[in-house]
Structure formats: structure tokens, C-alpha cells
Amino acid sequence: GAVVSQHPSRVICKSGTSVKIECRSLDFQATTMFWYRQFPKQSLMLMATSNEGSKATYEQGVEKDKFLINHASLTLSTLTVTSAHPEDSSFYICSARTGISYGYTFGSGTRLTVV
Amino acid sequence: KNEVEQSPQNLTAQEGEFITINCSYSVGISALHWLQQHPGGGIVSLFMLSSGKKKHGRLIATINIQEKHSSLHITASHPRDSAVYICAVGSRGGADGLTFGKGTHLIIQP
Numbered sequence: 001g002a003v004v005s006q007h008p009s010r011v012i013c014k015s016g017t018s019v020k021i022e023c024r025s026l027d028f029q030a031t032t033m034f035w036y037r038q039f040p041k042q043s044l045m046l047m048a049t050s051n052e053g054s055k056a057t058y059e060q061g062v063e064k065d066k067f068l069i070n071h072a073s074l075t076l077s078t079l080t081v082t083s084a085h086p087e088d089s090s091f092y093i094c095s096a097r098t099g100i101s102y103g104y105t106f107g108s109g110t111r112l113t114v115v
Numbered sequence: 116k117n118e119v120e121q122s123p124q125n126l127t128a129q130e131g132e133f134i135t136i137n138c139s140y141s142v143g144i145s146a147l148h149w150l151q152q153h154p155g156g157g158i159v160s161l162f163m164l165s166s167g168k169k170k171h172g173r174l175i176a177t178i179n180i181q182e183k184h185s186s187l188h189i190t191a192s193h194p195r196d197s198a199v200y201i202c203a204v205g206s207r208g209g210a211d212g213l214t215f216g217k218g219t220h221l222i223i224q225p
Contacts, residue, residue, distance in 0.1 A: 034212035036212070036215075043119075043201070043216060043217040044203075046212040046213070093156070093158065095158075095212070095213070104148065106159075108157040
């Protein structure tokens with residue numbers, strides 16, 4: 001089946017530094033990648049939608065200059081958290097649609113802790 | 116924007132019990148998804164439904180489009196079924212990401 005590989009699974013960084021999270025579709029082409037964030041005991045919330053070769057679309061309240069998304073190829077999308085702050089500590093997960101039947105495959109998630 | 120409500124929020128049951136988790140949404144959808152999230156955070160897609168009923172092993176998912184309601188059933192529950200079960204809906208047209216419920220935290224005790 002379709003697999004999305006997400007790395008790293010866990011990262012701890014200092015305030016003010018940047019962290020890059022990668023999602024790769026291993027056996028299919030992901031023209032669209034969705035990035036979600038989940039705070040403790042909350043539901044997953046869509047942050048942005050990235051489309052290969054074009055600018056990402058951000059949800060209201062999500063700073064595009066802080067959460068940089070790059071989707072330069074059909075198999076790789078990256079999310080960079082710039083100038084990270086402790087309040088950015090969260091669980092980040094990507095998801096790609098696997099075809100016209102609207103099926104979704106999820107990455108394994110990245111738990112970010114900013115200290 | 117779609118509102119997705121799940122119930123119950125928490126459920127503890129004994130091994131072997133029949134489990135039902137409910138999901139309702141407010142706006143017409145392209146499809147409804149049932150997902151399983153384990154303590155480490157990883158998410159597995161269990162079902163995608165646009166009508167009727169689907170079965171996979173001990174899991175059964177149903178959807179009533181007119182009533183905007185879906186249920187996930189687990190038969191002969193087992194401790195390994197313990198996880199968070201999440202209902203998510205996709206908008207008509209399918210261009211947007213999913214809208215998620217808050218999840219149901221299920222614990223099956225031996």
C-alpha cells in the first residue's frame with residue numbers, strides 16, 4: 001500500500017533555532033500534501049496544504065513565514081519551523097492523498113519539543 | 116466549516132465486549148474516515164466511507180449520509196485495540212484537507 005515516510009520522529013531544539021520535517025511518498029506520487037498539528041488532548045488541525053510546484057496554502061492563523069513549506073518534487077514535502085518557540089512544541093503530521101478516491105495516507109508524525 | 120463530534124470521548128471496556136464509537140458532522144462531505152492513533156502518535160487509516168457499510172476483520176464502519184452520522188464497531192474487543200479512534204471528514208470536491216473529531220480514547224482491559 002501507499003506509504004508516507006516522515007522524519008524525524010522526535011526532535012528537541014533550542015528556542016530560536018529552525019527545524020525541518022520531511023515527508024516522502026515512497027511508492028506513489030503525492031501532488032498534494034497536507035500538514036497537520038496536534039496539541040495535547042486536542043484534535044488534529046490542518047495547518048497548510050502544499051502542492052507540488054506551487055506555493056502552499058495556509059489556514060487562517062498559521063504564519064506562513066514561520067512555517068515554511070516546500071514541495072519541490074512529487075515525492076517530497078518539507079515543513080520548516082523557523083525561529084522555534086516553546087509554544088511551537090507540538091505533534092506535526094503530514095498526509096497525502098493517494099488518488100482520486102480520496103484515500104489518505106499519513107506519515108508517522110514528528111514530536112517537536114522546543115526548550 | 117464542518118463540525119465533527121465524536122462520542123464517547125473516553126471508553127473503558129472489558130475484553131470481549133462489543134464497542135461502538137459514534138461520529139456526527141454538520142456539512143455534506145465527500146467521504147468519512149476512521150483512523151486509529153497509537154500512543155506514539157502514528158496514525159493508521161482504518162476505513163474510508165462515502166455510503167453504506169464496510170467490514171475489515173473485527174472492525175465494522177457504517178455511515179448514514181442523510182443523518183450525517185457514522186459509527187465504528189469493534190467486535191470481540193481485545194487489549195491491543197486500545198488506542199484513540201478518530202473520525203475525520205473530507206469536504207465535497209476533495210480539495211481540502213480533513214476535518215477531525217477530537218477522538219475517542221478506548222481502553223480494553225483484560
